[in-house]
Amino acid sequence: MNIYVSNLSFDVQDQDLKEFFTPYGEVTSAKIITDRETGRSRGFGFVEMSDDEASRKAIAELNDSSVDGRNIKVMEARPKEDRPARSNNGGGGGGYRGSNPFKNKW
Helix, strand or coil: CEEEEECCCCCCCHHHHHHHHHHHCCEEEEEEEECCCCCCEEEEEEEEECCHHHHHHHHHHHCCCEECCEECEEEECCCHHHCCCCCCCCCCCCCCCCCCCCCCCC
């Protein structure tokens, strides 16, 4: 099972994340997600465990637990296609977006 872990301290490394879950069963991978440009942690990561029952127990027991003074959130990761698409409608970027309300107003 793939597990999503958020609200992590920026000091948590891949190995630390793996160690949080190891008492619950075999961890096949643990990865902190980092910023592409700075290489700094983005405060979340993913853990894969081979046993679904052990994964569910880890989620139940670790969710909302305190790690480095922060209450982490632990849940089953959703497949990428289940998440809403990110929209860039918030401004900037230019490009044609249909009718222009300012056209021919100058």
